[in-house]
Amino acid sequence: MRYLPHTPEEIREMLAVIGRPDLDELFTSIPAGCRCDGAIGVPAAMTEWQLGDLMGDIAATMTVGPDHCMLVGAGRYHHYIPEIVRSLAGRSEFLTSYTPYQPEMAQGTLQGIFEYQTLTARLLGLDVANASLYDGASALAEGLLMGLRIVKRSRRVAVSTAVHPHYREVVKSYLRPTGYEIIDLPCGADGRTDLSLLQGVDGLAAVALQSPNFFGVVEDLKRVAEPVHDAGALLVAAFTEPLAYGLYRNPGQGGADIACGEGQSLGLPVSFGGAALGMFACRGEFVRSLPGRLVGETVDLEGRRGFVLTLSTREQHIRREKATSNICSNQGLCALTTAIYMASLGGSGLRQLARLNYDLSEYLKAGLVGAGAELVFSGPTFNEFVLRFGGDFAAVRRRLQERGIVAGIDLGGSYPQLAGCWLFCVTEKATKKDLDTVISEVRP
């Protein structure tokens, strides 16, 4: 096997140094009752060629491929990834290194993450960002737990039902054994969260809204922030499509205390939902309650600028069970990848790209409404929106799929009251021709 470098002779010589007759004798500490019976039940080894062929066969079974026009978002977005992002993030010095515990050997990772933290904090409009969490969903759960730590004697959080339904499921999983209560906030006709349920609720730690929300609608965070803060709670702004902040106000400008969400759309492949990136930022006063890794600037013995992991007294390996989280890694390479993407795009590029997504999305929205579809929510959107159709849209969608376009997802699975409503997403990868095809297929 090419990954195992030992020759039989080397094995014999090494065993002689150790003083054991054979490899099995290295395992005498494992009692007979703990031993495996026979060989591991996995298929026989494949050569590099055979495995490449098998992957080719598997790829051939995929009925939706890279040439399809994807008008589907809902938490994962098909954006163009520049070649330099793949190429630079694939450099093996980044790929095959560990968490930067020895900073003198890991300044590349450390400066890269410091830059990621900076770009993330600027993008989200908050003072400080951590080195990342697993994904947007667990980032939201950690954000709410952070709120519960910060707001004394709190025992409740409120989460909008327009937050991605999978995120809400993850929040439930994280909070279930703790006994904290989760209040579900409904949506109005404009697709924005209705806060009226919060009247008179006490012990509230945090209110979580997503913007743009699961229905693509941009929440008016500024309007929400005041009553949330008046209730003594923190405003937690979740997101799945951070590109929106190239056009719309970011969470910090909206008055959010904590922003947490998914970074996939900034240069990571969709890849069936992972590897993902949990982006997490907050106001400066809460930095010691932050979960996760942080990189900070310092100097070396000769006074030169350098970077290290810092404020680790918050973390599990020092504080054990009193840590701010059990997380002991970050999504290092994913964070670096999005930093490379943000650097490639630049401030000007990000604004342009956001505008392009918005314009294309508005074009399809107007075209489909013109073709007879009904816009379900009246609020402003970014690159996603929800429509209801008079006829059998599922049949239209099947026909479009045969022509290489995947048009929307049915919301009935997650929202029974929205059965027959479809969530669309348009990114810069869609062409006008694709969008015109969809519109003409819908037109009666």
Added chain:
Amino acid sequence: MNGIVGASGLILNEPLLWEKGSKGRRGMSMVAAEVPSAPVDADLCGEGPDFPDLSEIDVVRHYTRLSQWNFGVDSGMYPLGSCTMKYNPKLNDRLAATPEIACVHPMLEDACCQGVLRIMFELQEFLAAITGLDAVSLQPSAGAQGELAGMLIFAAWFQSRGERRTRILIPDTAHGTNPASAALCGFTPVPLKSGADGRLAVETVAAAMDGETAGIMLTNPNTLGIFESNIGAIAAVVHAGGGLVYGDGANMNAIMGIADARKCGIDVMHLNLHKTFSTPHGGGGPGAGPVCVVKALESFLPAPRVVKDEGGYRLAAGGPESIGRLHAFHGNFSVLVRAWSYIRSMGPEDLRQASRLAVLNANYLKARLKGTLHLPYDQPSLHECVFSDLLQHGDGVTTLDIAKRLIDYGYHPPTIYFPLVVPGAIMIEPTETECRDDLDQFVAALKAVVQEARDNPELLRQAPVRTKLRRLDETRAARHPCLRG
């Protein structure tokens, strides 16, 4: 330092991203708008972020230079104990980037996703076969989230039985994350002392086990690299007391095809695909921490999982007992593909051989370094061995100094000051992918460092001197945090 791999090359300086560039530069091509610009609600608009504008070559040079300040497994030996820094096969990266796989949207119907579901289903089956356990969820994104899944399963199991148990036993040789994972689920960690032989004694567990105790979290082999030989009896005590046994599988690389988790009495176990199954660590992630359970706990696993029936592969939602989702979609899928590719490449014999050679390498290093460094637990060890700086105290140098000097010799230092049961610990895990020549060179380097400690200890205290930067002031970083530019 003749014959040593450490050398100095031309390393270039590079400023921070926002210290370079010029407004209006562009590093990414942009398509021209084919549709008219639509009106937008000005009240909601922002100004966009304050990012630097850079050209493509600006970005390429920036990250190429940064990468050259980094050390990875591809650069050289990385014997970090408990981290299993084995070679990360290139084929796995290529397969994970297969265009048809890398583009799959996670909200599509199962019928569109048969290929990716097949990979997930097979990986679930492979991991069950490797651990000896019955059912697997691939949701957790890292070892710590796998632990969290395990503790959530514990909590849900007792809740389903109408029992309230609040304590969890954690030996001092377990992984450091265990107490925080247990605490997140409302359990109070109860520390247990390991014995003089580095193993947990059955009596220690029996004395601590009671009706309030949910179970035990055991790392096996433990962080001293020693197999917990009493695990069968320990599990029996815990089970007799109505508790469950959690096996932290981070050190699975020692025992693939050799020890069977179920026969050890383990009920729940997480695996680190970025350790045992060769997926790259990426400077901190992404990893993957699948959680494996016995049949009785299958219904509590995180969901969805992939099942196979006449219709093909499909995602099955969790039942009422499932702890639910831990990830927005299906875990770190691109990491799962790499692990699948590794297992497919290795097959049953070479997986077992990998563990045998990992243990051979660790024992070889132990035999060659015994006497040079203090060995606090002289026990049969598996994939790693733990030394300390006790013999160097007279020279006035510490574990940290030894570690920093090893950098000058071209090695990533071992894990230091962990496990906590060994003061000044130097925890070495070579993994199976290092050849004998490289181990010999590492031994020579370490011996040279120890000799330097005697002859010229200041060399160690000043180390490293060949890196781009010297030792960094971590105290200053924490006292005056500067976390962004």
